[in-house]
Amino acid sequence: MNNIGLIIAREYLTRVKKKSFIIMTFLAPLLFVGIFGLIAYLGSKGGETKNIEVLDESGLFAELFVSDDDETYIYIDTPLDSAKKHVEQGTIDGLIYVPSLNDLDNPEDISFYAPGNPSLNLVRSIERKIENEIESIKLLRSGLTQEMLDGLESNVSIHSINLSSSGEEKDSSSRTATGVGYVAAFMIYMFIFIYGAQCMRGVIEEKTSRIVEVIISSVRPFNLMMGKVLGIAAVGFTQLAMWIVLTSVLASVGINVFSARAESAQQMTDAIEQSAETQGAIENPMDNIMSAVNSINIPLTLGAFVFYFLGGYLLYSALFAAVGSAVDSDADAQQFMFPITIPLIAAIASLGVVLMEPHGSFAFWMSMIPFTSPVVMMMRVPFGVPLWELGLSMVLLVGGFIFTIWLASRIYRIGILMHGTKVNYKVLAKWFMMKN
Amino acid sequence: MSLDIPEKSIFGLLGPNGAGKTTLIRIITMIIEQDEGNVILKGEKMTTELVRRIGYLPEERGLYKKMKVGEQLLYLARLKGLERSEATKRIKSWLEKLQLSDWWNKTIEDLSKGMAQKVQFIATVLHEPDLLILDEPFSGFDPVNADIIKNEILELREKGATIIFSTHRMESVEELCDHIALIDQSQKILDGKKLDIKEKYRDGTFLVEYTGSLTSNSAYELLSSDTTERGLTSSIVKTSLSDPNELLKSLISKVEIHSFVERVPSVNEIFISQVKGGNHE
Numbered sequence: 001m002n003n004i005g006l007i008i009a010r011e012y013l014t015r016v017k018k019k020s021f022i023i024m025t026f027l028a029p030l031l032f033v034g035i036f037g038l039i040a041y042l043g044s045k046g047g048e049t050k051n052i053e054v055l056d057e058s059g060l061f062a063e064l065f066v067s068d069d070d071e072t073y074i075y076i077d078t079p080l081d082s083a084k085k086h087v088e089q090g091t092i093d094g095l096i097y098v099p100s101l102n103d104l105d106n107p108e109d110i111s112f113y114a115p116g117n118p119s120l121n122l123v124r125s126i127e128r129k130i131e132n133e134i135e136s137i138k139l140l141r142s143g144l145t146q147e148m149l150d151g152l153e154s155n156v157s158i159h160s161i162n163l164s165s166s167g168e169e170k171d172s173s174s175r176t177a178t179g180v181g182y183v184a185a186f187m188i189y190m191f192i193f194i195y196g197a198q199c200m201r202g203v204i205e206e207k208t209s210r211i212v213e214v215i216i217s218s219v220r221p222f223n224l225m226m227g228k229v230l231g232i233a234a235v236g237f238t239q240l241a242m243w244i245v246l247t248s249v250l251a252s253v254g255i256n257v258f259s260a261r262a263e264s265a266q267q268m269t270d271a272i273e274q275s276a277e278t279q280g281a282i283e284n285p286m287d288n289i290m291s292a293v294n295s296i297n298i299p300l301t302l303g304a305f306v307f308y309f310l311g312g313y314l315l316y317s318a319l320f321a322a323v324g325s326a327v328d329s330d331a332d333a334q335q336f337m338f339p340i341t342i343p344l345i346a347a348i349a350s351l352g353v354v355l356m357e358p359h360g361s362f363a364f365w366m367s368m369i370p371f372t373s374p375v376v377m378m379m380r381v382p383f384g385v386p387l388w389e390l391g392l393s394m395v396l397l398v399g400g401f402i403f404t405i406w407l408a409s410r411i412y413r414i415g416i417l418m419h420g421t422k423v424n425y426k427v428l429a430k431w432f433m434m435k436n
Numbered sequence: 437m438s439l440d441i442p443e444k445s446i447f448g449l450l451g452p453n454g455a456g457k458t459t460l461i462r463i464i465t466m467i468i469e470q471d472e473g474n475v476i477l478k479g480e481k482m483t484t485e486l487v488r489r490i491g492y493l494p495e496e497r498g499l500y501k502k503m504k505v506g507e508q509l510l511y512l513a514r515l516k517g518l519e520r521s522e523a524t525k526r527i528k529s530w531l532e533k534l535q536l537s538d539w540w541n542k543t544i545e546d547l548s549k550g551m552a553q554k555v556q557f558i559a560t561v562l563h564e565p566d567l568l569i570l571d572e573p574f575s576g577f578d579p580v581n582a583d584i585i586k587n588e589i590l591e592l593r594e595k596g597a598t599i600i601f602s603t604h605r606m607e608s609v610e611e612l613c614d615h616i617a618l619i620d621q622s623q624k625i626l627d628g629k630k631l632d633i634k635e636k637y638r639d640g641t642f643l644v645e646y647t648g649s650l651t652s653n654s655a656y657e658l659l660s661s662d663t664t665e666r667g668l669t670s671s672i673v674k675t676s677l678s679d680p681n682e683l684l685k686s687l688i689s690k691v692e693i694h695s696f697v698e699r700v701p702s703v704n705e706i707f708i709s710q711v712k713g714g715n716h717e
Contacts, residue, residue, distance in 0.1 A: 003515055006511065209498040214559065376510070417467065
């Protein structure tokens with residue numbers, strides 16, 4: 001009986017041919033690239049230059065605040081009250097007020113006036129500048145010379161290296177790992193929800209339209225359910241593959257256009273030096289991204305992603321299908337959806353904890369339990385996971401799928417033909433126990 | 437309960453609501469499993485392979501609403517094991533037969549209820565089943581389309597299909613069925629050839645139209661009397677005489693007879709009397 005092939009083909013083709021699928025498939029990558037492009041554009045452009053006045057009554061910080069791209073500092077000499085007026089009138093974006101500091105050990109009443117709440121970053125950077133300056137002043141007063149101070153300055157950038165058990169050294173970039181992990185984990189979470197719900201709605205449609213009575217005499221219930229689950233998996237997989245391909249194509253096109261524009265800008269302004277700088281600024285982050293991406297084991301991550309994507313979907317969609325078979329309408333499904341979605345939401349909620357200690361025991365167990373492993377393990381994989389853990393987690397996920405599909409099929413075979421019964425967990429348990 | 441359904445017959449499966457007709461049908465089509473007993477089709481015990489030789493039209497109709505007529509029929513036919521090319525050929529000829537040719541590319545949503553019913557009927561018979569189970573096949577059809585479907589059913593019987601026909605519409609049972617079975621509370625009350633059953637429930641009543649006046653006597657009993665539009669008296673007369681001629685003779689001597697007809701009980705009457713009797717027990 002190759003019935004199941006026919007069912008898979010129907011489930012797949014009817015969904016892939018839908019307008020909504022085609023639109024989503026082509027629109028989503030555009031949106032992805034568009035949003036990222038916008039962020040990158042705004043990021044490269046930076047915020048507007050802020051005009052900040054400095055009223056320094058202590059006279060200690062006369063050379064401390066230097067204007068740059070982000071902020072223009074203007075030293076003023078007017079009384080505080082009239083200086084504050086500038087802020088109130090909105091002619092300036094901020095006012096730093098330093099009173100005459102008598103006690104450097106306890107500098108008080110340094111204030112920053114701004115219309116509305118100033119950004120935390122700005123306040124912090126001002127604080128840091130003043131702190132450093134006071135520190136230097138104190139050091140100078142304690143008898144150190146400026147040369148000695150300069151000599152003290154050292155710039156450290158930690159280069160973290162992942163020393164694997166086999167002894168080889170790998171550059172690791174935990175920030176990239178976090179980013180990749182988050183995106184992968186969220187994608188899996190979203191897909192399980194979207195396609196699991198589709199699976200459930202498909203079952204409800206078959207049940208309420210009574211088509212199941214026509215079909216069931218030529219197809220075993222298990223095949224019907226399995227065909228639907230697998231057919232929708234293929235749809236999800238198609239969409240994912242299309243997204244990856246389209247996004248990378250669009251992204252590379254976007255980058256080319258972006259740098260071409262920078263080049264034409266260069267010709268127009270003729271300010272060669274400056275343009276070279278901007279171009280460098282564009283290329284550098286790209287280089288950074290590329291080298292960071294290279295620090296992750298891409299084939300392994302991609303392979304794991306596909307596996308957990310499919311495994312997670314299959315595990316949950318079996319349960320969603322069982323729920324669909326038990327109820328008469330979408331509305332009735334809510335009460336049964338809740339317990340199914342709890343582990344999934346728990347997995348997403350635990351990501352923060354997992355991130356703090358990707359190799360801790362909490363992360364380990366969460367990535368072993370089949371109900372949370374697709375999401376949690378994907379968060380961990382970019383950080384490098386021992387192969388035995390990955391293997392064990394995968395085996396457990398397959399086992400979990402076999403368990404849920406078995407459980408689901410026992411409920412499905414009865415539920416799909418039941419109409420108008422008030423279904424609760426007791427009834428489900430009865431169906432489950434019913435002899436074949 | 438045991439039922440024999442003769443080959444190439446139209447078998448009426450009757451019973452009040454909740455009697456177990458649908459359950460019985462579901463057992464035959466292996467949708468649900470029986471607690472005990474066997475289903476045997478042409479001498480073979482029912483298997484998943486054999487169940488494909490059945491065409492089942494459920495009372496609650498179901499098709500994929502968003503799927504196109506042609507695709508849908510093709511899918512259902514192939515699930516029954518037909519090859520794609522053969523299925524396409526048959527679907528085309530059936531759609532033509534039922535005047536649905538232009539609807540191949542329309543979704544079920546776009547169809548009227550009657551049209552969807554026709555499509556459902558086609559889906560049931562496409563694989564040329566040996567056994568056809570029709571649950572209320574005429575519901576939702578106007579008289580013209582009901583007639584078309586009726587003729588198709590008769591034609592299928594001619595071609596050798598056995599048909600189980602479950603309905604509450606007694607006039608179509610009267611018209612189509614050769615055999616009937618009446619079940620109530622999952623028990624068989626009666627089953628056999630329709631004519632035999634009617635014969636069995638004959639109770640010697642006659643409908644007589646006449647002018648004059650009659651009273652009951654030892655030979656016959658006057659059950660009811662009425663005046664017809666033409667001004668005749670119409671009475672139901674019950675007799676214990678075995679020969680209708682004897683009754684006629686004794687009536688002619690008293691009144692002027694305009695018509696004389698034996699009242700053979702309709703399936704409807706048998707149904708009602710049997711089910712009511714069953715409930716009173």
